[in-house]
Amino acid sequence: MFSLFYGLWKYVFSKTEFHVLILGIDKAGKTTLLEKLKSLYSNVEGLPPDRIVPTVGLNIGRVEASNTKLVFWDLGGQSGLRPIWEKYFEEAHAVIYVIDAASPSRFEDSKSALEKLLRHEDLQGAPLLIVANKQDLAGAVSVDELSRYLDLKELDERQHMFEAVCAHDGMGVKEGIDWLVEVMQRSKRTERLRIRADQDRNSSSYMSAMATQICNQISSVFSPPSTSATSNSRPSALSVAVEEIKVAVVDRNGRVFVHGVGREGLMLKALCMRLSHLGISAHCVGDMTTPPISSSDLLIASAGPGGFSTVDAICGVAKSNGARILLFTAQPDSGSAAEYATAIGFIPAQTMANDDVANSGDKEEELSQGAVSSTRRNLLPMGSVYEGTMFVLFEIVVYELGSLLGQSPDAIRSRHTNLE
Numbered sequence: 122m123f124s125l126f127y128g129l130w131k132y133v134f135s136k137t138e139f140h141v142l143i144l145g146i147d148k149a150g151k152t153t154l155l156e157k158l159k160s161l162y163s164n165v166e167g168l169p170p171d172r173i174v175p176t177v178g179l180n181i182g183r184v185e186a187s188n189t190k191l192v193f194w195d196l197g198g199q200s201g202l203r204p205i206w207e208k209y210f211e212e213a214h215a216v217i218y219v220i221d222a223a224s225p226s227r228f229e230d231s232k233s234a235l236e237k238l239l240r241h242e243d244l245q246g247a248p249l250l251i252v253a254n255k256q257d258l259a260g261a262v263s264v265d266e267l268s269r270y271l272d273l274k275e276l277d278e279r280q281h282m283f284e285a286v287c288a289h290d291g292m293g294v295k296e297g298i299d300w301l302v303e304v305m306q307r308s309k310r311t312e313r314l315r316i317r318a319d320q321d322r323n324s325s326s327y328m329s330a331m332a333t334q335i336c337n338q339i340s341s342v343f344s345p346p347s348t349s350a351t352s353n354s355r356p357s358a359l360s361v362a363v364e365e366i367k368v369a370v371v372d373r374n375g376r377v378f379v380h381g382v383g384r385e386g387l388m389l390k391a392l393c394m395r396l397s398h399l400g401i402s403a404h405c406v407g408d409m410t411t412p413p414i415s416s417s418d419l420l421i422a423s424a425g426p427g428g429f430s431t432v433d434a435i436c437g438v439a440k441s442n443g444a445r446i447l448l449f450t451a452q453p454d455s456g457s458a459a460e461y462a463t464a465i466g467f468i469p470a471q472t473m474a475n476d477d478v479a480n481s482g483d484k485e486e487e488l489s490q491g492a493v494s495s496t497r498r499n500l501l502p503m504g505s506v507y508e509g510t511m512f513v514l515f516e517i518v519v520y521e522l523g524s525l526l527g528q529s530p531d532a533i534r535s536r537h538t539n540l541e
């Protein structure tokens with residue numbers, strides 16, 4: 122029974138990500154502590170103290186401690202930056218409040234900033250770890266002295282602990298984090314946040330925020346930065362595709378063949394179906410009924426990352442039979458498939474070739490309401506942006522071709538299969 126319960130407990134918490142805010146007035150040592158946490162709990166070496174500068178935005182650290190994923194948000198403590206803190210309260214599971222124990226002249230400022238956050242309703246029930254930092258310095262007060270000095274009534278109703286810490290050498294850090302993880306796992310606030318996250322996921326605004334992000338990513342592929350030399354020197358994928366298909370079917374009375382692998386292949390199959398709706402003789406390479414390709418025909422192939430052995434081979438056969446080859450790719454200059462192409466449809470999107478997982482997290486982030494955090498995981502990983510772009514691009518191609526070929530909506534609809 123115990124092992125069943127323990128298994129369930131582990132399952133629930135191995136999936137939970139706790140957000141811990143590191144707050145405190147300027148120069149308390151918050152960022153130094155964050156960097157020490159990274160060194161202690163992950164294989165990323167944190168910045169050494171002499172390279173840490175006062176924080177203006179947000180620093181993020183992700184670590185795993187006691188089988189639990191912890192995300193630390195470290196914010197700047199200068200008085201002008203403190204109003205930003207409350208933006209993060211709602212999503213925080215707990216707070217680490219850092220005080221420079223060796224600077225009694227700043228205790229008053231520290232105390233009033235702490236009092237303010239303890240009164241904030243968005244932080245209700247959040248466990249609080251108060252760090253008496255800089256214990257290595259001669260003038261540092263003990264946790265008892267600090268606790269006496271602070272004398273906060275609000276602390277009575279809140280799970281809290283004082284910990285003597287030296288962020289430079291890590292003294293006291295693990296003890297504080299062990300306590301924090303344990304209380305976060307049992308806290309009612311964690312349960313409330315979990316229920317709210319489930320509700321958010323089920324809400325239409327959450328889905329709409331996700332959909333907007335996906336659409337924005339795809340839309341940005343169509344407007345790459347003007348500094349991009351490759352995209353500036355090439356005609357758009359839309360104009361190339363419309364021209365190639367038009368010339369093949371109208372001027373040469375030829376057919377269109379499509380070929381791609383994986384999800385790129387599925388997008389091309391969708392295009393093939395839409396071309397059939399336009400009255401074009403279109404075929405998917407590999408189908409039992411695919412006719413032989415000839416010099417009046419067009420092969421549309423895709424190799425997002427630049428080349429695939431099967432795509433290269435099919436392009437080679439089409440070329441040796443005199444057909445034109447329109448290749449969609451994100452790597453027009455270096456890919457192996459481009460050698461066979463007679464026209465390139467350049468799609469400047471991320472593919473498997475440049476899905477840089479290592480660099481996709483831990484950037485500065487803004488968590489506005491309804492927005493989905495960009496640093497958690499890539500919403501469109503690997504080749505998803507490329508494939509999503511193909512789908513959208515092909516709808517535009519079909520729309521343009523429909524006008525060019527004088528196809529009415531009724532005529533297009535009449536070609537839809539009735540065998541389904």
Ligand SMILES: Nc1nc2c(ncn2[C@@H]2O[C@H](COP(=O)(O)OP(=O)(O)OP(=O)(O)O)[C@@H](O)[C@H]2O)c(=O)[nH]1
Pocket residue numbers: 145146147148149150151152153154170171173174175176177196197198199254255256257258286287288289290
């Ligand atoms: N001696 C000693 N100095 C420390 C310790 N922790 C931090 N410091 C120093 O305190 C100064 C401020 O540290 P930061 O980590 O930048 O402080 P912060 O709270 O992030 O400051 P803001 O970003 O401005 O809010 C730096 O010079 C640190 O090296 C410590 O444990 N011992």
Ligand SMILES: [Mg+2]
Pocket residue numbers: 151152153174175176195196197198
């Ligand atoms: Mg800082």
